[in-house]
Amino acid sequence: MKRNIILGLTILVVLIAYLSLKPAFKQESKDEKSAKGEKIMIEKVEKTDKEWKKVLTPMQYRIMRKRGTEIAFSGIYNDHYEKGIYKCAGCGTPLFSSETKYDHGTGWPSFTGPVNENHIDYYDDFSHLMHRTEVRCAVCGAHLGHVFDDGPEPTHKHYCINSASLDFKPAESDYKAQAGSSQKSEEKAVKAAKTEEAIFAAGCFWGVEHKFRQIPGVLNTKVGYTGGHVKNPSYRQVCTDKTGHAEAVKIIFDPSQISYEKLLEYFFGFHDPTQLNRQGFDVGRQYRSTIFYNSEEQKETAEKMIKQLEESGRYSRPIVTEIVPASDFYRAEEYHQRYYEKRIKGNKGKCSPVGCEIK
Numbered sequence: 001m002k003r004n005i006i007l008g009l010t011i012l013v014v015l016i017a018y019l020s021l022k023p024a025f026k027q028e029s030k031d032e033k034s035a036k037g038e039k040i041m042i043e044k045v046e047k048t049d050k051e052w053k054k055v056l057t058p059m060q061y062r063i064m065r066k067r068g069t070e071i072a073f074s075g076i077y078n079d080h081y082e083k084g085i086y087k088c089a090g091c092g093t094p095l096f097s098s099e100t101k102y103d104h105g106t107g108w109p110s111f112t113g114p115v116n117e118n119h120i121d122y123y124d125d126f127s128h129l130m131h132r133t134e135v136r137c138a139v140c141g142a143h144l145g146h147v148f149d150d151g152p153e154p155t156h157k158h159y160c161i162n163s164a165s166l167d168f169k170p171a172e173s174d175y176k177a178q179a180g181s182s183q184k185s186e187e188k189a190v191k192a193a194k195t196e197e198a199i200f201a202a203g204c205f206w207g208v209e210h211k212f213r214q215i216p217g218v219l220n221t222k223v224g225y226t227g228g229h230v231k232n233p234s235y236r237q238v239c240t241d242k243t244g245h246a247e248a249v250k251i252i253f254d255p256s257q258i259s260y261e262k263l264l265e266y267f268f269g270f271h272d273p274t275q276l277n278r279q280g281f282d283v284g285r286q287y288r289s290t291i292f293y294n295s296e297e298q299k300e301t302a303e304k305m306i307k308q309l310e311e312s313g314r315y316s317r318p319i320v321t322e323i324v325p326a327s328d329f330y331r332a333e334e335y336h337q338r339y340y341e342k343r344i345k346g347n348k349g350k351c352s353p354v355g356c357e358i359k
C-alpha cells in the first residue's frame with residue numbers, strides 16, 4: 001500500500017515536471033500554427049495608390065485597390081483547369097490551388113479554400129444592401145472577392161474570386177524551378193498539368209451534360225451550340241433547326257484520369273447513335289449525334305470506336321454519328337448550364353459506359 005502511494009506520487013511529480021517544461025522544449029512551427037488556423041505575423045507589402053497604378057493594369061487597379069468586380073464569365077481563369085497555383089496579382093503570395101478549384105457556375109473562379117488561411121484576410125462588406133464576407137490578400141491588402149457558405153465538399157465554402165486579382169503559375173513551372181531535372185521527369189510534369197477538351201452532341205444537352213458531369217476525370221463542362229452557320233445563336237434560333245447548330249457539350253477532362261477513348265464509350269452509352277437527327281422525342285438536326293474532334297488523334301480514336309461498335313453487333317441499325325472537326329462553340333444561355341443540378345438539388349444520378357439513369 002505504502003509502496004503504491006510512493007509510486008503514485010513519483011509519477012505525479014514527473015508528470016508535473018514534464019508538463020511545466022514542455023513549452024520550453026517544443027515551439028510550434030509556422031505550419032502547425034497555420035494548420036490550426038491561427039494568424040501569424042506576415043510581412044506586409046505596402047504601396048501608395050500611385051505605385052499600385054504603375055504595376056497594375058487599370059482593370060486590376062479598379063478591382064484590387066477599389067474593390068471592383070469583373071464582369072461574370074469575362075475573367076481568364078473562370079474556365080481554367082490547368083494544375084498549379086493561383087498567386088496574388090499584386091504581391092505574388094500563393095492564394096489558391098487548382099486542387100480546390102471548381103465550377104460554381106456563377107462566372108468567376110471558385111475555390112473551396114485557400115492554400116493557407118494566413119494569406120487571406122476577411123472583412124464584413126455591407127455594400128449593395130446585403131452582408132457579405134469580403135476576401136483580401138493578407139500581404140498587400142488587395143481585394144480578391146467574397147466567400148459564401150454554398151460551396152461543395154469538403155469545406156462547403158465558396159470563394160468567389162476575380163480572375164484579375166490572380167496570377168496563375170502552372171505546376172510544371174514550379175516543378176522546373178525546384179528541380180531543374182531530367183527531360184523525362186519534366187515531360188511527365190508537363191503532361192500532369194495538361195487538360196484536354198472533347199465536344200459531343202447526343203440529343204438534348206441538359207441530360208448529356210448531366211451524365212458527363214458524373215464521370216471522374218471530367219473537370220468542367222458547358223453546354224452550347226456548334227456546327228452551324230449563325231454567329232452567337234440563341235436557344236430559340238437553334239430550336240428552329242435553321243441555324244445548323246447542334247446542342248453540344250464541351251468537356252474539359254484530365255487525360256491522366258480518363259482517356260478520350262473512355263469518354264467515347266460513355267458518349268455511346270448515353271444515347272442511341274443509330275437515330276438520325278433526333279433523340280427519342282427530340283426531333284431535329286439540332287439533336288443529331290456528332291463527335292466534334294479537336295485533333296487528328298481524337299478523330300482516329302472516334303473512327304476506330306465506331307468501326308468496333310459496328311462490328312460488335314451491338315446495334316441492329318447502322319450508326320449515324322457524324323465525326324466533324326470542332327468549330328466555333330457558343331455557350332448556351334446560363335439557365336441551360338447544369339440544368340438538372342440547378343433543378344434537382346443533390347441529384348447525382350448513376351452512370352456507367354452502358355447508360356445513365358437520372359432520377
Ligand SMILES: [Zn+2]
Nearest residue numbers: 088091137140
Ligand atoms: Zn497580395
